[in-house]
Amino acid sequence: MSTVGNRSIRPRTADPAPGPEVAGNPGASMRRAALxxxxxxTRPTTVSTDDAQPLSAALLxxxxxxxxxxxxHAxxxxx
Known part of the structure; x- marks a missing residue:
């Protein structure tokens, strides 16, 4: 787990159990599958350069x- 400022970034599990935010929100499931x-x-503008570079490489x-x-893909x- 890495930290950004005073908050932490937790990697998502591959198949998380559906929570309340997923049950009524198919977009949340799609985002999890895409990532x-x-x-x-939640706030990408707060990510430091040290964290953004490896994240960009992983996204590409x-x-x-x-x-x-x-x-x-979109x-x-x-x-």
Whole structure:
């Protein structure tokens, strides 16, 4: 787990149990699937350069794995 400022970034598990935020929100499931274990940031503008560089590399790697035109590809591309 890495820290950003005074908050921590926890990696997501591959198959988390659906919580209340997932039950009524299919977008949350899609985001989790798109990120495939990468941390989901709620405030990306607060990430330090030291944390942003490896995260960018991981996102680009994940982007190459996804099929273009899918919602997952669009989410990772826009992240």
């Amino acid at each position: 495939d274990g990468l941390p989901e940031l 790697t994940r982007l190459a794995q996804l099929d273009e035109g899918t919602p997952e 989410y990772v591309r826009n992240t």
